[in-house]
Amino acid sequence: MKAIEIKNLSKKLDAFHIDRINFTVPKGNIVGLIGENGAGKTTTIKLMMDVIERDSGEVRFFGKPLNKDLKEEISVVYDEINFYEKVDVVKINTILKHIFKAWDTTRYFGLINRFKLPKNKAIGNFSKGMKMKLNIIIGLAHSPKLLILDEPTSGLDPSARMEMLDLFLEFIQNEEHSILLSSHITNDLERIADYIVMMHHGKIILQLNKDELLYRYGIIRCSEKQFQRIPKNVIFAYQISNSIYEVVINNAPGMKEAYPELTIDRITIDDMMSIYIRGEK
Amino acid sequence: MRGLVMKDFYNVVNNGLGLFVMMLILSVAIVPTQGFLGYLVAGTVVCSMMSTTSFAIDNNSKWEQFAITFPIDRKDIVKGKFITLFLFTMIGILLSIILGSLAALIFQSDILQTIGVKEIGQMIIVGISVALIFGTNSIALLLKFGAEKARMFLILGYVIPGAILIYVVDKLQELGVIFTGEKLNQFIYLLPILVIIWLSIGYTLAVAIMKKKQY
Numbered sequence: 293m294k295a296i297e298i299k300n301l302s303k304k305l306d307a308f309h310i311d312r313i314n315f316t317v318p319k320g321n322i323v324g325l326i327g328e329n330g331a332g333k334t335t336t337i338k339l340m341m342d343v344i345e346r347d348s349g350e351v352r353f354f355g356k357p358l359n360k361d362l363k364e365e366i367s368v369v370y371d372e373i374n375f376y377e378k379v380d381v382v383k384i385n386t387i388l389k390h391i392f393k394a395w396d397t398t399r400y401f402g403l404i405n406r407f408k409l410p411k412n413k414a415i416g417n418f419s420k421g422m423k424m425k426l427n428i429i430i431g432l433a434h435s436p437k438l439l440i441l442d443e444p445t446s447g448l449d450p451s452a453r454m455e456m457l458d459l460f461l462e463f464i465q466n467e468e469h470s471i472l473l474s475s476h477i478t479n480d481l482e483r484i485a486d487y488i489v490m491m492h493h494g495k496i497i498l499q500l501n502k503d504e505l506l507y508r509y510g511i512i513r514c515s516e517k518q519f520q521r522i523p524k525n526v527i528f529a530y531q532i533s534n535s536i537y538e539v540v541i542n543n544a545p546g547m548k549e550a551y552p553e554l555t556i557d558r559i560t561i562d563d564m565m566s567i568y569i570r571g572e573k
Numbered sequence: 574m575r576g577l578v579m580k581d582f583y584n585v586v587n588n589g590l591g592l593f594v595m596m597l598i599l600s601v602a603i604v605p606t607q608g609f610l611g612y613l614v615a616g617t618v619v620c621s622m623m624s625t626t627s628f629a630i631d632n633n634s635k636w637e638q639f640a641i642t643f644p645i646d647r648k649d650i651v652k653g654k655f656i657t658l659f660l661f662t663m664i665g666i667l668l669s670i671i672l673g674s675l676a677a678l679i680f681q682s683d684i685l686q687t688i689g690v691k692e693i694g695q696m697i698i699v700g701i702s703v704a705l706i707f708g709t710n711s712i713a714l715l716l717k718f719g720a721e722k723a724r725m726f727l728i729l730g731y732v733i734p735g736a737i738l739i740y741v742v743d744k745l746q747e748l749g750v751i752f753t754g755e756k757l758n759q760f761i762y763l764l765p766i767l768v769i770i771w772l773s774i775g776y777t778l779a780v781a782i783m784k785k786k787q788y
Binding site: 366 | 635636
């Protein structure tokens with residue numbers, strides 16, 4: 293069963309084009325949607341949720357097209373809080389319990405207490421970390437089956453980020469739950485994601501199981517002469533810096549066997565993304 | 574739906590002190606010069622305009638892109654805005670009666686004795702009607718152009734209906750229609766029907782705009 297299934301999703305905007313993207317979020321998994329700022333991650337989420345009208349393509353949640361009832365089971369958390377800065381945590385509860393049928397006030401205040409958020413302080417006086425925590429608590433308080441998070445950890449200090457990641461891992465313990473997490477902080481995704489979907493200029497350039505990705509892909513740092521010997525079909529992307537070739541390859545185990553003289557390092561998603569974005573394909 | 578209206582109410586009431594001060598100043602400025610009845614209409618319209626403030630707040634907090642992901646229809650967002658308009662119009666009537674009466678007692682101690690209940694009732698109808706008609710125009714304009722761009726058009730939203738009304742009255746007078754007190758009374762009692770028609774057209778238009786809106 294797929295929590296999200298996207299087929300040929302396209303949208304032409306003024307200076308930007310989401311180009312026939314396809315990916316799935318399998319139920320019970322965390323899928324990391326990565327890409328540089330402006331790659332199209334937020335636009336994709338907005339297209340999925342009908343915030344922006346799509347030109348073509350199909351989006352299904354739990355096998356069905358998006359509808360009002362289905363939205364009860366989905367939470368979208370943007371990278372900033374979408375409430376007026378003068379309201380407080382208590383008022384937000386009053387507002388949302390009249391919007392979501394499954395809104396759980398006990399759970400909401402339980403999480404508010406757990407994260408030590410003040411109840412009667414205007415949210416405009418919250419720190420960035422507190423606002424983000426509140427945003428995620430709002431997302432969890434109506435017990436959704438699917439969390440869609442858009443850059444939820446950007447701007448947070450490492451300790452707050454870890455707290456958030458723990459919360460996501462706690463959520464995913466229920467096998468019925470799934471998460472689509474868009475981020476450009478790839479360390480977070482390496483830590484918790486099951487699958488990685490990489491976007492660049494409105495296109496999906498890679499989607500793979502994270503463990504397979506980290507196993508199959510590697511990075512070779514070599515001279516130009518050594519670079520010439522690397523088969524073109526294994527090169528995912530490369531960049532030259534200070535005459536050193538940094539080559540991301542998509543068959544590290546095979547290359548280790550065929551070219552034992554080359555040093556193939558373990559790749560990080562961050563390396564992979566930055567070399568793809570800045571380098572040659 | 575209720576949640577959407579509560580959200581607007583909380584947001585706008587946070588600026589409640591400003592509204593109250595403005596209503597006080599208006600009462601001091603209008604009641605002694607234009608009278609209690611003039612203040613009833615002006616105060617109601619000013620208070621109803623607070624509903625349009627909610628659009629600016631929504632815009633700043635990017636509320637709509639969030640609300641669309643809720644289990645609601647886009648037309649519910651529009652419905653919520655119209656209910657908020659109605660709510661603040663009613664608050665406007667109440668505040669105007671209270672503050673206007675106080676101002677009248679202070680500045681024109683005998684004025685309340687000289688105004689009949691019928692006249693007050695008629696002015697309440699006029700105040701509510703004007704507030705709802707202008708508010709409807711504002712909602713449609715704010716949805717179409719957004720809180721920033723719509724500011725300029727909002728003035729037109731008030732001026733154009735006023736100009737049309739003056740033009741129609743002039744034309745009718747040219748055609749020999751004399752506006753007697755009785756005719757004006759009849760017109761005031763017809764106003765609610767005009768408002769219902771205006772609201773229906775405005776709501777339909779606003780829903781159509783909202784359905785196409787992208788955030």
